[in-house]
Amino acid sequence: MAASGYLNSQVSDNGPKDASNLPPRSLRKRRDKGEDKSPSKISKTSPPAPTRTVRSRAKQRQEEEDTICSPSKRPNKSSPIPSQPSRTQKKRGQEGGDADSYPSKKSKTSSPASSQTSQSLEERRQEEEEQEQEEEADSSPSKRPGTTPPNLSQPLQLGEERREEGEDNADSSPGERPKTSSPAPARPSGSQRKRGQEGEGAENTPNKRPKTGTFQPLSIYTEFIQDRDQILHAIMYDLYDVNKIYNDRQKNKVARLDYEARCIYASRALEKAITCRSWSWDEANMDCEEREASRLRFFAEKIGWPMLAICVQAEAFRRLCQEESTPMWQSVWRRLQGYVYNIWIQAHSRGFEWRSLLEPYAGVDAPRGFNQALAHRSGVDGLRYTHPHEIVVDEGVKTVRPPIFRDRLQKHVEFSTFDPKDWETATDPEHRGLKKDPTLRKDLNHGLCDLCAAGKICECQIKKAPFEFVQLVQTTMGVGVRALAQFEKGDILAEFVGPLHPPCYIGDPVYALTMQGKVRVKEEIALICPMEFGNFTRFINHSCRANTTFERRTIGDRAMMTVEALRDIQPFEELTVNYGRAYWKGRTCECGEEGCYTKQEERKKQQREREMERRKQRDMQLEASKNVATEEDGDTEEYSDEEDEEEDTDEEEDTDEEEDTDEEETDEEGEVEEGPPKKKPEEEKAPSKKGSKEGSSLGAAEGPSKGKPKGKKALAKDGPGKERAEEERAARVINQEWDPILEDYTDNSGCEGEEVERARGKAKEKEKEKGKGKRKEKEKEKDAEEQEESTEESSSSSEESDESSYVLVEEEEEEDRGKED
Numbered sequence: 001m002a003a004s005g006y007l008n009s010q011v012s013d014n015g016p017k018d019a020s021n022l023p024p025r026s027l028r029k030r031r032d033k034g035e036d037k038s039p040s041k042i043s044k045t046s047p048p049a050p051t052r053t054v055r056s057r058a059k060q061r062q063e064e065e066d067t068i069c070s071p072s073k074r075p076n077k078s079s080p081i082p083s084q085p086s087r088t089q090k091k092r093g094q095e096g097g098d099a100d101s102y103p104s105k106k107s108k109t110s111s112p113a114s115s116q117t118s119q120s121l122e123e124r125r126q127e128e129e130e131q132e133q134e135e136e137a138d139s140s141p142s143k144r145p146g147t148t149p150p151n152l153s154q155p156l157q158l159g160e161e162r163r164e165e166g167e168d169n170a171d172s173s174p175g176e177r178p179k180t181s182s183p184a185p186a187r188p189s190g191s192q193r194k195r196g197q198e199g200e201g202a203e204n205t206p207n208k209r210p211k212t213g214t215f216q217p218l219s220i221y222t223e224f225i226q227d228r229d230q231i232l233h234a235i236m237y238d239l240y241d242v243n244k245i246y247n248d249r250q251k252n253k254v255a256r257l258d259y260e261a262r263c264i265y266a267s268r269a270l271e272k273a274i275t276c277r278s279w280s281w282d283e284a285n286m287d288c289e290e291r292e293a294s295r296l297r298f299f300a301e302k303i304g305w306p307m308l309a310i311c312v313q314a315e316a317f318r319r320l321c322q323e324e325s326t327p328m329w330q331s332v333w334r335r336l337q338g339y340v341y342n343i344w345i346q347a348h349s350r351g352f353e354w355r356s357l358l359e360p361y362a363g364v365d366a367p368r369g370f371n372q373a374l375a376h377r378s379g380v381d382g383l384r385y386t387h388p389h390e391i392v393v394d395e396g397v398k399t400v401r402p403p404i405f406r407d408r409l410q411k412h413v414e415f416s417t418f419d420p421k422d423w424e425t426a427t428d429p430e431h432r433g434l435k436k437d438p439t440l441r442k443d444l445n446h447g448l449c450d451l452c453a454a455g456k457i458c459e460c461q462i463k464k465a466p467f468e469f470v471q472l473v474q475t476t477m478g479v480g481v482r483a484l485a486q487f488e489k490g491d492i493l494a495e496f497v498g499p500l501h502p503p504c505y506i507g508d509p510v511y512a513l514t515m516q517g518k519v520r521v522k523e524e525i526a527l528i529c530p531m532e533f534g535n536f537t538r539f540i541n542h543s544c545r546a547n548t549t550f551e552r553r554t555i556g557d558r559a560m561m562t563v564e565a566l567r568d569i570q571p572f573e574e575l576t577v578n579y580g581r582a583y584w585k586g587r588t589c590e591c592g593e594e595g596c597y598t599k600q601e602e603r604k605k606q607q608r609e610r611e612m613e614r615r616k617q618r619d620m621q622l623e624a625s626k627n628v629a630t631e632e633d634g635d636t637e638e639y640s641d642e643e644d645e646e647e648d649t650d651e652e653e654d655t656d657e658e659e660d661t662d663e664e665e666t667d668e669e670g671e672v673e674e675g676p677p678k679k680k681p682e683e684e685k686a687p688s689k690k691g692s693k694e695g696s697s698l699g700a701a702e703g704p705s706k707g708k709p710k711g712k713k714a715l716a717k718d719g720p721g722k723e724r725a726e727e728e729r730a731a732r733v734i735n736q737e738w739d740p741i742l743e744d745y746t747d748n749s750g751c752e753g754e755e756v757e758r759a760r761g762k763a764k765e766k767e768k769e770k771g772k773g774k775r776k777e778k779e780k781e782k783d784a785e786e787q788e789e790s791t792e793e794s795s796s797s798s799e800e801s802d803e804s805s806y807v808l809v810e811e812e813e814e815e816d817r818g819k820e821d
C-alpha cells in the first residue's frame, strides 16, 4: 500500500464522497437514530436477544404495516438498503429489548408515509383477516381430505407448536426461559415456511396474498441459501453472545444466571446426543425427537464431542437440530463442517468454555472417543491469551501462526498513533515539523460527523462488533480476512488504523494507505502505515471486484479511513477491497476476476509486444527485400505473378491480425519474408515484357495493358524478322488474356484447315465492314465540299484499321511462311 498507490488512488478512483452530503443509507439511518447508541448495524444485535419465537399473526401484520409505513424498510432481505432491522430485532423493539438502540414504532409510524397509507393498511388488515380465516378453514385436514402433507410437515408442525409453547411460556414467565440471542434476521417465520412446504395450494398462492411493500419473490434456491446463511450467522452470533456472558459472569450476577440457564439448555442437548442409539444422514423415517437426537449425535460422531459442546451453546444450532428440514440441516451441516477449524479457533481465541459441559458425562458409560476428547489438551487451549487478530488460521493444514512481515510480528492496535518525531524530517514543508495529529477534528476542517451530522466535535464512535466476526486466514495471497457472520451493505466494518506518517514517507510500501481530505478532497492528510501495528483491515486482500471499500469519514473527534461493506457479505466469505489500479503497477494481481487490472495490463502488453515484433520483422524484411532487389536486379520481373499471389495471401493474413494498420508495409514484409517464390517450369521459360526495373507489384498492376500495344507497334515498325516475330508471338501468348481480339488469333494460331480459313475470312470481312461503315457514316455527315477532308479522315481511319489489319496480315503471312517452311 504505497503512498502513491493503494488507497490513495482507489479513493480518488471512486471519487471523494462527502458523507455530510451523501452518507451511505445505513449511516443516514443511524444518524436519525443517534449513532452513539448504535453506530454500526451489526452492533444492533449486540444486546442479548430474546428467544426467537413465532410471532402471532397480529404482530406479523403490525410488522408488515411498519414495513409499508417506513420507506427505509424493506421486507426483502436482498434489498440493498442497509440498517434494516431484522424481524427479530423489530420484535425486540416491540418487547422493549433495547429501547435505546431501536427506534420506537411510534416514531416510524408517525412518518408522512404512514399517515398516507394508514387507510389502505386498515383495509388490507381486514382483508388479510378474512383471508386467514379462509386459509385456516381450507387448510384444516377435515376440510381437505385429499391433501397429504409431505414428510417434513410433521416435525415442522411440532417445531411450530414448540415455538408457540415457548412464546407462551416466555410471556407468562419470562424468568423461566433465559433470553438467548438468535438474531436469525428476516427469516420467514416457522408458520410461513410450514405453509410454503405443505403446499396448501391455491389458497396460499402469492396472488392470493396481499403483497406488502416492495416485496420481490425470490427463487426457492435463493431463499434457501439466504435462510442457510442466516442460520449460520445466528449460530456464530449466539456463540459470541454466550461467550460474552460467560466472560462477564464474574462481575455481573445477571450474566452469571443467564449463563447458567443457557448451560442447562446446552446440557439437555448434549444428553440427547449421548443417549442416542441410532443416528443417520437419512431421516426419512424418524420422528421429531429421534431426528433431533440423530442430528446431535451425527454431529458429534463426525466433527467431535468438543465441537458439539461448543455448538450446542448456540440456540440457533439447537433449533437447527430441532426444527429445520433435512435439506436445510444438511446444507448448514456441510457449511459448518467446511469451516469447523475456523469456528474451533474462533472459540478458543475468545476463551470459549466447553469442557465443563462435557465433564458430567465422562466415565465408563460415555460414548466412544468422548473421554479422550475431553482429556486431550493442545496448543489451541492457550490461544485465549493471544489477541484474535494476531492469529492466522491455515485452513488447509489446520494450524495457526502469528502474522509476520519482514521478520516482525504484526501487532494489533485499536487506534492510529501520531508521533511528532516521524514528522520532523518530512521532505514536504507543509507537513514538516507537525506537532499535532492532523487527523484530529478542529471544528469544520474535516466536515460534519458522518454519524450524527454534528458540526462540532461529538462523541460518536464506530462500534467494535464486526471485529468479533472476522478472522485472519492463510490465503494464496498471504494473510487474508474471512467474515464469520453476515455483514450488510453499508456496514462500517472498522477503521483502518496504524502509525501516522507524513504522506511522503516511503517506509511501508505494502500496507500504507493515504488518508485524503473529505472536505478538501485533494489534500493528503497523512499516510497510515500499519506494517507493524494495525488491525485486521490491513490484511484485507485486493480484488478487482471487491466486497468492501475504503471511505473517508469524519466520526467523533477524528477524520479517518474506514472499511465498509459494498454489498451483503455472507458468513465465511473472504473480505476483499480494491487497492486501486496504481498499486498494481509493477505488481501482479492474482484475483482472477473478470476485468482484473493485471489481466488488462497483460493484454495491453501482449498487444504492444506483438506490434513491436511485427515492426521488427517488417524492418528486417524491408532490408532483405532491398538486398534481393539489388542482387537480382532485372530478374525480379519474373516473380511478379508469384508476388501477386503472395500479396493476396499476405492480405488475408493481415486481415486475420487484430491491429494491422499498415497493410502495404506488411505485404511487402510478406513478400520478402517468404523469399522469391518457387516458379513453375513453364513460367520460368516464358519471357516477360513487364517492366523489369519496376517494383514487382507495380509491374503486375500495369503490365498487361501497357505491354501489348508496345509489342504490336514494335512488330509493325520493325518488320517481320524471324526472331523478332517469335519474340512477339511469345509476348502475345503471355498477354493473350488481356486482349480478346488477339486471344482469338493466338489461340487459333495452332489450328489448321477449314476452321482457320473460316476464322481468317471472318476477321477480314469484319475489318472491311468496319471500314465501310465508318466511311459511309462520315460521307453522310459531311458536305461534298469537305469530301477530301472526309476522304482524308476516312483514309486515316482506314489507316487505323489498316494498322490492325496489317498486324493480322503480317501474322497470316508469317503463318503461311511458317507452314511453307
Ligand SMILES: C[S@@+](CC[C@H](N)C(=O)[O-])C[C@H]1O[C@@H](n2cnc3c(N)ncnc32)[C@H](O)[C@@H]1O
Pocket (backbone or CB within 6 Å): 001, 405, 477, 478, 479, 480, 510, 511, 538, 539, 540, 541, 542, 543, 588, 589, 590, 591
Ligand atoms: C495490504 S497487504 C494484504 C495482506 C497480505 N496478504 C499479507 O499477507 O500481509 C497487500 C499485499 O498482499 C498481497 N495481495 C493482496 N491481494 C492480492 C492480489 N489480489 N493478488 C496478488 N497479491 C495480493 C500482495 O503481496 C500485496 O502486496
